[in-house]
Every structure is written in C-alpha cells, then in structure tokens.
Amino acid sequence: MVDKVQLRNRKGSVGIESFRGRLRLHLPRQLFDGQNKYLTLGLTDTPENQKLAEQKVHQIELDIEAGCFDETLDKYKPQRHLSIVKPSAQKVSTISELWDEYIDYKRQSLKPTTLDKLAVLEKHIKRCPYQLLDEPIKIRLALLQQTTNSQVKDVLMYLSAACKWGMKHGLVTNNPFDGMYNELPKHKWQDDSQPNAFSEEEKQKIIQAFRNHKPTKGIGYSYYAPFVEFLFLTGCRPSEAIGLQWKHVISDCSRITFEGALVQVGNGERVRVNGSKNNKKxxxxxxxKLQQLLIQIKPENPEPESLVFPSPEGLSIHYRNFSRRAWDKIVDSLVERKTTPYSCRDTFISEQIAKGVPTAVVAKWCDNSVEMIEQKYLDNKVLEQMKPL
Structure with a gap:
C-alpha cells in the first residue's frame, strides 16, 4: 500500500510518496511516455527526511524547466555513502536499530523481489518482544512462537549478515547470530523440491491444448500459446520471457539476449530488473523452431521497447493470474498432477541433457550452476524414457 504525501497537486509535478515506510519520488509520466516512474531515496519517512525529499524535488523540477532533466536518473539518485551509517559510527544495541541501518545501506543494490521479501522479515523483527542484541536465544524462541520455522531461519540468516556488516562498520562488536539459522530444519523447498518435467507426449499435448483453446466468451487461452511454446524452447524463467523486449531479439530472430525480467512485488506491481536472477546477461x-516462432509473432516494425509477449490488454503478462487461470485450467487436467510454468524449465533442461548436451552448457543457457541443474532441475523421469543411441 502506498501512502501519498500530498505536497503538490498540479499536473506534471514531482510527487513524494511513502512506500512501506520509505520515501520515494513519483516522476511526471509525461517524461516517460505515460508510464509510472519512481525514484527511491532510501530514506525512512520522517519529517526531517521529507524536507530532504523536497530539496530533491526542487532540483528535479528546476532541471525539467531548464530542459536539462537527466532521464537516466543517475544525477538524482542518492549517493550510497550518504546512507551508510551514522557519522559518528554510534553503536546500536537492538535488532531493529541494526536492521534499519543495514537495509538503508543495502537498499540501492537490492532487487525489488529481495526488498519485498525483506519487508516481510522486517515485520517479524519489529514485532519481536526481545530486541537487545545480547539476548539472541530469547529472540530465537520468540520468533519461533510468532511465525514459521522457515521464516525464522531467514530472519536469523539476515540478522547474522547484518551483524557481520555492523562489525565491519563499527556498529556492533560481535555476531551473536552466527550459524544459528543452520540449527533449524531445512526449508521445505530444500528437502521436498523435486524436478517436475513433462514427457515429450505431455509437452505436445500442452502446446496443442493452448493453441486450440476456444472460450465460451472473451479472449481464449490460445493467445498464450506462443508464450508457452517459448518457455519450452528456451528453458528461461517465466519472468524473463514476460520482460523480453524486441530490442533483445536480433532482426532475423536467430539470437536472443536475456538481460532482465519483469517481476511482481507486493500487491502485484510489476517491476523491471536488470540482469538475471544471478545478475548475469x-x-x-x-x-x-524457436526462430520460426519468433518470426511468426514479430510485428512488421516492432518498437524496440515493446514486449515480445504482451498481455491481451497490451500490458505485461500477470504471471500469477496466468498461472492460476490459464495454466491450471489447461495443464493440470491433462497431466493429472500439480505443475507450474516453471515445469517448462525443468523439461527443457532434462531434455537437453538427455540428448547429450553437456550439463555445463545447459547451465550456461539457463543461467544456473551445474550443481543446481543436477539437484533441482534434472528430472530422472525424462531420462528413463530415453533410449541409448
């Protein structure tokens, strides 16, 4: 939820907003082809910081009027060293104080999905009845009483990281949470996560089912058939396919560059992130087959910034809605088990390795490590169906 701080109401002005307790600027949409654009300041929402935000607004509006607005926003981004620690390196004594300092320092380098996750963990930290850093056992027990083992494991892991950072910058003298998260059971996904690839027969049935879907009213799910086939042919993450733009596809459609994604955060807001999940291009x-698919759907003169796979409304595909409606309705009844669009990634990886492509090459194609490929994506069910050459 965004609480707007109403400082100016005239059209085309820069607005100040409070988003999850942090200040950000809402820039005029006219400057970005009608799209919403925000500049995160990395400041908590306090009266003092609102004054700093007003100074930034004044600077930006002067540049707009003078015709020298920096569209890259680099000129207006807060300098990281300004929010590192208190000037006097004053010691902190509570987990909440340490958390605030740590997140303020890290904010500019974190992806929206990570910030979204940390906002959930922060609630557990702030609610914890024990706050002093010198009572880690009490903190651990209190956290276990207020949330799940998995959430507590994440909180303790980040508190340990925050302490290591705090020691480096003179905010704390030791790390009372060091290794504590390893004492808790593994996350469920670490124990139970199994590859869920489709057989060749299932894959073809799914593609045909999307192609042939005819609704009783509205837009049929056949609209998504190219998107689904693309997932099977590339093994990319759904967010990477959703965020793919025509500038990432060379003119003859023979090569794609994956260098970003559109991810959903908070209440469904979609945010573009640069680089892959592992910060690579x-x-x-x-x-x-993939080249022909792209040629078939490519507009005659595509705008470089246009999405390759827009939603029926011309926006970006809403992954959660697509998964719950189109995917679940068509796929689950066909294969008689619960799957997600990520199963296309499992399928691509398993197929390629079964065909003899080295695991290291597949790992490069899919932006993963060999270890993760073998542990989380390679489905032995697919390998069992293959015959030696």
Whole structure:
C-alpha cells in the first residue's frame, strides 16, 4: 500500500510518496511516455527526511524547466555513502536499530523481489518482544512462537549478515547470530523440491491444448500459446520471457539476449530488473523452431521497447493470474498432477541433457550452476524414457 504525501497537486509535478515506510519520488509520466516512474531515496519517512525529499524535488523540477532533466536518473539518485551509517559510527544495541541501518545501506543494490521479501522479515523483527542484541536465544524462541520455522531461519540468516556488516562498520562488536539459522530444519523447498518435467507426449499435448483453446466468451487461452511454446524452447524463467523486449531479439530472430525480467512485488506491481536472477546477461542462440516462432509473432516494425509477449490488454503478462487461470485450467487436467510454468524449465533442461548436451552448457543457457541443474532441475523421469543411441 502506498501512502501519498500530498505536497503538490498540479499536473506534471514531482510527487513524494511513502512506500512501506520509505520515501520515494513519483516522476511526471509525461517524461516517460505515460508510464509510472519512481525514484527511491532510501530514506525512512520522517519529517526531517521529507524536507530532504523536497530539496530533491526542487532540483528535479528546476532541471525539467531548464530542459536539462537527466532521464537516466543517475544525477538524482542518492549517493550510497550518504546512507551508510551514522557519522559518528554510534553503536546500536537492538535488532531493529541494526536492521534499519543495514537495509538503508543495502537498499540501492537490492532487487525489488529481495526488498519485498525483506519487508516481510522486517515485520517479524519489529514485532519481536526481545530486541537487545545480547539476548539472541530469547529472540530465537520468540520468533519461533510468532511465525514459521522457515521464516525464522531467514530472519536469523539476515540478522547474522547484518551483524557481520555492523562489525565491519563499527556498529556492533560481535555476531551473536552466527550459524544459528543452520540449527533449524531445512526449508521445505530444500528437502521436498523435486524436478517436475513433462514427457515429450505431455509437452505436445500442452502446446496443442493452448493453441486450440476456444472460450465460451472473451479472449481464449490460445493467445498464450506462443508464450508457452517459448518457455519450452528456451528453458528461461517465466519472468524473463514476460520482460523480453524486441530490442533483445536480433532482426532475423536467430539470437536472443536475456538481460532482465519483469517481476511482481507486493500487491502485484510489476517491476523491471536488470540482469538475471544471478545478475548475469546471457546470449541464447535460437534453433530453427524457436526462430520460426519468433518470426511468426514479430510485428512488421516492432518498437524496440515493446514486449515480445504482451498481455491481451497490451500490458505485461500477470504471471500469477496466468498461472492460476490459464495454466491450471489447461495443464493440470491433462497431466493429472500439480505443475507450474516453471515445469517448462525443468523439461527443457532434462531434455537437453538427455540428448547429450553437456550439463555445463545447459547451465550456461539457463543461467544456473551445474550443481543446481543436477539437484533441482534434472528430472530422472525424462531420462528413463530415453533410449541409448
């Protein structure tokens, strides 16, 4: 939820907003082709920081009037060293104080999905009845009483990281949470996560089912058939396909560059992030089938910034809605088990390795490590169906 601080109401002005207790600027949409654009300041919402935000607003509006507005926003981004620690390196004594300092320092380098996760963990930290850093056992027990083992494990892991950072910058003298999170049971996904690839027969049934879907009213799910086939042909993450723009596809559609994604945070807001999940950019050479698919859906003169797979409304695909409606309705009844669009990634990886492509190459194609490929994506069910050459 965004609480707006109403400082100016005239059209085209820069607005100040409080988002999850932090200040950000809402820039005029006219400057960005009608799209909402925000500049995060990395400041908590306090009267003093609102004055700093007003100074930033004044600077930006002067540049707009003078015709020298920096569209990259680099000129207006807060300098990281300004929010590192208190000037006197004053010691902190509570987990909440340490958390605030740590997140303020890290905020500019974290992806929206990570910030979204940390906002949940922060609630547990702030609610904890024991706050002093010198009572870690009490903190651990209190956290276990107010949330799940998995959430407590994450909180303790980040508190340990915050203490290590705090020691480096003179805010704390030791790390009372060091290794504590390892004493809790593994996350469920670490124990139970199994690859869920489709067989070749299932894959073809799914693609045909999307192609042939005819609704009783409205837009049919056949609209998503190219998107689904693309997931099967590339093994990319759904967020990478959703965020793919025509500037990432060379003119003859023989090569794709994956260098970002559109992810959903908070209440469904979609945010573009640069780099992959592992902060990498990768080039993917298209086989003939993938090249033909892209050629078929490519507009005559595509705008470089246009999405390759827009939603029926011309916006970005809403992954959660697509998964719950189109995917669940069509796929689960076909394969008689619960799957997600990520199963396309499992399928691509398992197929390629079964065909003899080295695991290291597949790992490069899919932006993962060999270890993760073998542990989390390679489905032995697919390998069992293959016959030796």
């Amino acid at each position: 990768r080039v993917f050479n298209c086989n003939q």
